[in-house]
Amino acid sequence: MNILNLFILIPIVMLLALWASRNLRQIRSVMVVGSTMLLALSVYLTIDFISQRNAGTDTPFLYTDSMTWYEPLNICYSIGVDGISVAMILLSAIIVFTGTFASWRLQPLTKEFFLWFVLLSLGVFGFFISLDMFTMFMFYETALIPMYLLIGVWGSGRKEYSAMKLTLMLMGGSAFLLMGILGIYFGSGATTMHIQEIAEMANIPTQVQYIFFPITFLGFGVLGALFPFHTWSPDGHASAPTSVSMLHAGVLMKLGGYGCFRIAMYLLPQAAEDLSWIFIILTTISVVYGALSAISQTDLKYINAYSSVSHCGLVLFALLMMTRTSCTGAILQMLSHGLMTALFFALIGMIYGRTHTRDIRELSGLMKIMPFLSVGYIIAGLANLGLPGFSGFIAEMTIFVGSFEQPDLFHRTVTIIACTSIVITAVYILRVVGKILYGTIKNEHHLALTDATWDERFTVICLIICVAGLGIAPMWVSDLINGGVSNIFTILHP
């Protein structure tokens, strides 16, 4: 059997097992076993993929498989992976794994929470392994819907509002997306919705591309927090429970970037070439604007959400720069941002769980009370502002170097503007670190608080190791991704 099917099967089995489990112990063991299996599987997949590539297989996708699903519309369950999807699957598995531990003590309705959580991850994995546009879209929707309940039920603050807003905006995005997919399918005259086939036919008329590129890009862009459709992100993240924030910012937002690249740009290359300038402007605004907004926020999660807007903006920005290096950088940034934000949200959730406030004006001197979490926070912050040795640095540098390969004035200018974000990032990160971790303790009640428990430590350490590992040894990931990007570029820039 194709190994990729396991990424669907394991979550399904987990769902059944969760449904059957009777107490907290069983739920936890199902989650731990399942997520560990997923992680192990994804690691195996990565290793096997690399060794197959090294052995010289150079088909665009490996582990391909196809099964017709619905004859009249030529919908197939086509799966397969290239370097990019392998990286994304690995990322998702890590986040699901750590997310499990981050919600170790979640109450109430633990079982239901994990049911939705697993359903969400099922959607994510399905999205990354599918090669059929419709199947992809279906998994995309599968991943979106649980979000509504996860935020609406287990969230905090104005959770109903946020959940509604997030879902509505993302649904609006998927409406565009569906239009785009159908446009591509009928425009190309293909016999299936298989991405590779449509891309190789390459016979979508330019006029049609001009219509459907913006639509598709926008559809995915909403999920990638493209300015001005990013406002679901701050509210949504602020209300979401910890592990959901992690999964959402860590993986779900990456679906946007991945889709933009895999569908919008890959299948509509001509329009991508000609119309990219519009979106470059928007993403440049995203990058700088998100960072600047983050400076004056007072809620920790808002700061991080705006920072995500900025970083995810950089992902789309790099994709639109359309050089091999910048696109590799974009994927690296997706990986790196996924890990870093997950780390950040995990830490914020842990701090919030203790102090019951996320307002940076009310927090101070946490370093004395919870040194482990504080050190974790500083490391996350430093990673976020692009310190060498962490993943953020290699991703940003790859992006900037790649963007510089476009020698004309417009691209140069926006690249330099985007570069300024690294300074602004430093400003808001250090502001937060200085305010909440350093200094003296203002609130007497905080003195009684405890440092991280074992499950929290485990989550944080896992993520830090991943962030640092990616930052110290970027070669293999970079190669892995580069392979996938190169394949796409044979179509994008023949």
Add this chain to the structure above:
Amino acid sequence: MIPAEYYLVLAALMFFIGVFGFFTRRNLLAVLISTELILNAIDINFAVFNAYYYPEHLEGFFFTMFAIGIAAAETAVAIAIILNVYRNMGTIRLKNLKKLKF
């Protein structure tokens, strides 16, 4: 021999009188009465078509008969419901029955 059209016109008249009553009455019982009028008009039509155009068959005949039977059943249930509504809400005025409304 009376032309079939006469019957049909009569039935149509009764039908639309029933419809009119259905629209304008504000009382459940009265609405039900209007419904009976409508049903009756239809029954007449069935009988007339059968008797005038297809006398060798009995479809219309039986249809009317079953319609009468079912109308009786329907009325019984409807009146039971109306009585129940009245008992629970103290009124059978349509305007006041809003409990199930969003």
Add this chain to the structure above:
Amino acid sequence: MILNTHAIIFMGLALLMVIAALLAVTTRNIMRATVYLLFVLFGTAGLYFILHYTFLGAVQVTVYAGGIIVLFVFAALLIGKGARDLTHTSILRYTAGFTAAATGLALTTYLIFTHQFPDVKPLTSVVPINLIGHTLMGSDKYNYVLPFEAVSVLLLACMIGALLIARKR
């Protein structure tokens, strides 16, 4: 059209039915409405007799006039004052209802008179009762034992249902 007995009876019945129907949907007293309905039902039974469907007329009289009207009367009596509350509806609704009904009527009449019906093959004698019985109980083509059984089950269900619904708790 020759003005024969049938015709005169038909005209009388028609007049009675239309007037009674109009009164039934306009009167404010529910008891009166019930009685007007009774007239209409009797009129209908009369029409069936004219059509030589005597059995049908009998059914109409027993089931409708005998059964249903009794139900209405009991309901009206049980509800009492509440049933008498027959305030009229808004003028807007009234007009809307009237126009709809009038237009519908006009349209239907127009269709009746313009439509080409097949040739008339009138019934000359009363439908024999044994034919009705055989058809109702037969299981061949154009026989109705299955609907008959279905209706009997339905009636049973209705009876139980009506009991359940109206039962005092």
Add this chain to the structure above:
Amino acid sequence: MEFTISILALPLISFLILALAGMKLPHKVAGGIGTASLAIVAILSYVTAIQYFGAGRGADGLFPTITPYNVTWLPLGETLHIDMGIMLDPISVMMLIVISTVSLMVHIYSFGYMKGEKGFQRYYAFLSLFTFSMLGLVVATNIFQMYVFWELVGVSSYLLIGFYYTKKEAIAASKKAFIVTRFADLFFLVGILFYGYYAGTFSFTPDVRLLASAGIVIPVALGLMFIGGAGKSAMFPLHIWLPDAMEGPTPVSALIHAATMVVAGVYLVARMFPIFIEYAPEVLHTIAYIGAFTALYAAVVACAQTDIKRVLAFSTISQIAFMMVALGVCTSADPHEGGLGYMASMFHLFTHAMFKGLLFLGAGAIIHAVHSNERSFMGGLRKYMPVTHITFLIACLAIAGIPPFSGFFSKDEILTACYSYSPIMGVFMSGVAALTAFYMFRLYYMIFWGKSYYETELKKYQKGEIAEKPHAPHEAPWTMTTPLILLALVSCIAGFIPFGKFISSNGHAYEIHLNAAVAISSITLAVAGILTAAFIYRKDSNRVILSVKVQSKKFIIAAYHRFYMDELWLFVTKRIIFKGISRPIAWFDKHIIDGFMDLLATASQAFSYSIRRFQSGNIQSYCIWFLHGVIILALILIFLV
């Protein structure tokens, strides 16, 4: 030279050990690990230097550039890749010595200085991290590796400045230091990107043809890189972080903010010198002018400070500016033809690291003794702290440029280079040098001479005016004095090193010969400066000084406030960026953009409410509409179709 990898590895390992297990280790063990690893690193550095310079010059008369390690760390596109490796050439070997020596001294010194402090292990961990990053920076094989370590240096500086994390000023200072340097790094990065694109490589030795065809871009790239260097090296107007950085522990100031990290900018310019001199001499001269202005500015400000560490900080800025000037006045790669400044700059970097480290460590000893940075708590300390006094005096003499101390030789070379560039520059820099002598000895006299604060307090106590007996200042423990003595010795003899034999602008040996005119004039000026300082500050309340002070009160106050540069920056950041841009953007986002999205939602809700009446739940109205619809459809079907 394969063993050089351990020069990098040891501090890193020590950092990791201390960071992961540090808090559980006893203080002595933690400090011991850090110091031991550093001692080995220092020895290895000396061995490297001896082997490298001992191996002699190659056939072309140059010391060969050795690259024992160079691995591709991150490939970027087809041609570009970031490499990580070790490159040994004269200046990197020289820097290895400087860094490992000063770092070792600071490690030893900190045993005494930081004794009993909470977070002792953390302190040593950070020191190791810093040393690792700084060593990585100097041995970088390419500009991007340099940038990588440049950032790491910045962050370790951030962590060390903010070491006392409960202190408000320290937090602010660390933040400021990081952000200001980061701001400068942005330019550095853009410069690197330009350079990388047009040179097709990040290495220091690019393809000459590519550079020549790039035109104006290379000077721009180099200029941007210089801005990055200016941020780290505290050139005006990016110097504002350095005085504040003195909030960190004093040994850290000695190591990072005097001897090593702040000269990274100079090192960067020196590294890129061949390209500068070939393709962007104008940029180089601009650097000279910026440096000259910074030197003067910092020297003037230093004259008015009362916090002894601040004085030293400004003196550092001024001295680094000297090095920048020296690099900037070069007009050719040949040391005989106007390329002298390169060698002078490196020489000054070397000597300055030693005596400025010494000054800071001395200041640390004093602060350790009197528990304050303010000069009003000092005075007359020479009796109480003899060792510190002598070593501090040596350092002051060195920085003032009095022979035979090391500063004289290097500064003399700088002045010679300046005179050969243009007499005006020479005279200007000589003036600044005199000012240096003045403010250093002002400091010296204020600390060690004049009325003793302790004695005054003691008298008050004896008279019964204050209840508590003041603590007597005491000499520092041996762990602190040993590094002082060692560094003082180095400061005494370093000037006699035939520096030009090892390092020169084109790599060929260069014989240092003192320019008699310059030497004599600079000595005269220095002595004049010292005498003025002695005249004014040796005794308290001199009449002349009072009248001068009164007459130039405004100027002194302005200088004390560093000519309001901080306020200007604060205005830009707080008022313009934070209040003027960030707040409005956040508001805009919340109310306009999000408001628009909400408006969409509210509008559709309002619309649905308006058509909600159709769904009245009233079966009669449904039927009316239904019948109307049926009739209309029927009419259409009958009459229109």
